[in-house]
Amino acid sequence: MIGFVPYFIKVPQVNEFANTLTNISSVVGQFTIVIAIYSQYRRSLRFIRERRKGWVYNIYLLTFMSLMILIGFTWGEHNATYMWLVNSIVAPCSSVVYGILAFYMFSAGARAFRARSLKASLLIVAGVIVLLYQAPLTGSYIPGLSPYATFLTETVGMSLNRMFAIAIITGAIMLNVRMLTGRELAFLGFAREEES
């Protein structure tokens, strides 16, 4: 309530306190990284102890992770060695992880887009029109495609997103109200919900 009310009732001190609470909650959230590290260590040590497939990689993981954390803590995060490791490993790998999705989407489209029914045909037709327009060559040689593709993306596609946004935020508000009134306690680890 302290976070929510100041938006509607302008009391500068309460607003400031709400902002402070938000900053505190951001800091509290950062402490959860320790739980993630503990879980990782526990899992990897169990793999190593049980000599499961790939246990050697878990030794490598724990060693490398610990070394990098040590370098970061000892010499700071702007240290050349730390930055070298970040730029040489994290940057390219995170790009690959998302870039690989292009291939998966590519094969999903090529293999799943079958005109089995009217609905599937509509999906394919809309997809192909927009794909053709998005290819710059077609977009420049067949300008007549532009209004149809623009209609599909900026009107039809946008309607879908707007519908989902309205529906999701309605659900989120309902969930928040249930949490505030104590009817939803699963997030706190209570197994049984309070029945309404």
Add this chain to the structure above:
Amino acid sequence: MGKEGVNLLKLMATYDKRWGYLLLFILVLLPMIKPIGMPISVSELTKEYYEQLQTLEEGDIVLDSWSTEYSGYMELKPGMIATHKYFIKNGIKIFICLGHPEGLALVGALLEDELKGYMEAYDYTYGEDYIILGFALPNQAATLAMATDFQGSVKVDWKGDSIKGTFLDRVETGADIDMIADFTTAAGNPGLINHIVLTFGTPMIQNQIGVSLPGSYMNLDAGLITGLLASTRGGSELELLIKEPGPGLIAMDAFTLGHYLLIILIVIGNIGFFGWTKKVSEEMESTTIR
């Protein structure tokens, strides 16, 4: 036709997807080795974005929000380079706020690797023309604090040096910001929109990745953002408009070929489906009934 024809249809229906991956790899890499130079058209969306840029005058202050991680930067790079070249060329003051910790790596990648020569050519200097505030927008409270009391909430830049005596002395609240340029991978930035755009009416332009475009279209339609640059394609179109060719235009050959390959494989897959898969399943069904 006989056996040969049936095998072709079977191949169309059951080819190994890894050949598709290999083809896509080759079609993306080949135009980079030997550029083809296919023409591109400029969409209305990019023209509107450019018109928004043209409303800025020399000396105007822009909140430059980089809410993207390194992978998103790969997609937004052409648009980011083109937009910043426009800012540099036209003497627009920018202060860069990072919304993602990985943004720290982008500062070097964009400003030092890509734009250094351009900034030197136009005498665009740190402190006078641009300031980097670092990871200044970690959450909505920070955005609200910046919007309502800029001088109270922002005192130092990303290296800890004071921002007193710079162009940021002119900024008291969000009303003193002439425009927000948001380079993001998220579907809209609720903090910037709610605390600056809706409160002070500051125009906001956005460079968005393809995945989150539908979300941005609805914000554009609702008037929450006034200009939208769509992914790599939009960036390349902006390069064409500002007459500064860059990585976007180089990428368009690969873009075109990648799209055509997907369309061709969809068509091939459907031919294979109707010519082979459907027939086989119908034959199996009729055999079972007997």
Add this chain to the structure above:
Amino acid sequence: MEQWAFLSQIFQIFIAFCLFTTLYGKGNPLRSWAEYSYLAAGTAMSVMWAWTYIRNHAVIGLQAGELIWIPAIILGLMMWFRIYPKYSYISRIPIAFTIGIGMAWTIRTQIFTQFISQISATIVPLFDQGPMWLFERTVIAVGIITMMSFFLYTMEIKGPHLWSATFGEYFMYLAFGAVFAGTFMGRLGLFVGHMQSYMFPVWKQPYTIGIALLVFVVMLALERTGWGAKLSA
């Protein structure tokens, strides 16, 4: 230093192609090494981010005399009790606090940007700006309402509701086709941009192609000899 920058570039290309071998569909030690390296480096980086954030806010704030950060640190430390099942109930307090603040901001901001603004942008005068505007706005309004009616599962779908839900379903398929194309464009743009960073400047091209071929050949050789599956994670 230039030597290190060059080594960094080559290493980046190598580790990227090792990770790309995921597309082959079979495990191999190059991919496993790349995955575990990314996991280790990414986790270490997350630890440093978290520590930097805590230091820049709580630690520096405390040093400046802002005592409000003491409850922040106490709440953060209470979060760690999640690890011990016997005392995990202590962690409920910081969890409830964090979720409460998150809830407040969701209601405070999203309700305007995602809810009210979107609804008001849907219900607009239809006859203001010509026939094209009328058509588009009608399509948006009808589309949103019919698609929403498709998702009403708490009542029997019959009569006008059935027509609305059916229309909404077909509208959705049309929209999904367009959205898929946009998503593919985005991902392809990301992949193309990524490859550009390994192909330009032009001096990188022989290294990129050479490393790609090397990784591909090694992966095939390991797979054919059976060592690929044995040595992978």
